Amino acid sequence: MLEVPEEVVDAPVAQVAQLAPDTPAAPAPAPARRGRTTLLVAGAAFLGVVAGACTGYLIQADREPTKLPPLSQPRLAQAKGRAPEPLSAAQDRQVRADGDLRKLLLKKPAGAKTADWLPGDGWMNLAEFADTYAKPGTEFNSLITDEFRRAAVTGWQAGGNQTVEIRLIQFRQDESLEAADSSDNNQYWADRKPDSDNWSIPGTGSGTAYVHHRPDNKAGYLPMYSAEAHAYRGDVAMELWIYDTKPITKARVMDLAERQMERL
Known part of the structure; x- marks a missing residue:
């Protein structure tokens, strides 16, 4: 029988461990392994979800579709009788503008x-304009970018030294409303001429x-007064110019501008 010294018997446990360094330590417990029971439970839950979804689909597929409530919008009344006749060529402005533009001058x-x-045939090509x-x-270059299509022009001399010129410029307008832009640009410069009055063209x-009251004075020439008008309709811009050695009245330029725009 192994004899243990008395000092060892009375020593604390910690000191006993130090007195026996060669004694092997107890191994740490291994982590618990996932058993088959957990996997079986998870698999059963998944199959239950799938089975429930399939059952719900089959039940819903056999049911009649649920009707939706009617929209909260009043039913529009349908027009009765014959539809209105299409516009004639004389009434359709676009048809007129696509025809011979010179006939609208x-x-x-x-x-x-x-x-x-003026050119003999009444047309102004891109270079001439x-x-x-x-x-x-x-x-x-600007006119090419602005989709210039064509221009028609007329003009006459009357009452001594009075001259009139009217232009109709048509644009393709695939990208922008160039007829309106052309009219606005001409008005921009007309507004900046000194000693001028202006009036809106009805319609x-x-x-x-x-009407520009300050004449253009050049040595050897009579003073030259001027008036102008700018407007557009659809894809056609109208430019009207009057020159005379005498002052030009509002009535004169307004009369020509109104009658010309009535033809578009």
Whole structure:
């Protein structure tokens, strides 16, 4: 029998452990393993969810569809009788504008002389129209960007030194409303001429007529007064210019502008 010294018998447990360093320590417990029971329970729960979904689908599929409540909107009354007749070519403005644009220009007054500076056929091509501006090259490029389609022009000389010129400029307007922009641009410059009066052209929205009271004076020439009007309808812009060695009245420019716009 192994004899244990008395000092060891009376020593605390911690000291006994120090006195026997070669004694192997007890191994740590291994982590618990997941048993089959947990997997079986999870699998059964999943199958239950799937079975419930399938059963619900089959029950719903056999039921009649539930009718939705009616919309809270009053039923619109249907028109009765024959539909209105389509517009005639004379009434349809777009049909007129797509035809011969020159026929929409005002006719030369009786006794007036046709202006000799106008093209003989009444049409102005892109280059000819751009040449009426101070910088033809720049305007030529701008008109291409602005989808210029065509321009018709008329003009006459009457009453001594009075001249009139009217232009109708049509745009394709695939990307923007260039007829309105062209009219607005001309009005922008007309508004900046000194000593001028202006009036709205009835029935044209933003159409405006101007009378410039300060004449253009050049050495060797008589003073030249001017008036102008700018408006548009649809894809056609109207430009009207009057020049005379005598002051031009409001009645004169307004009469021409109104009659020209009535034809569009």
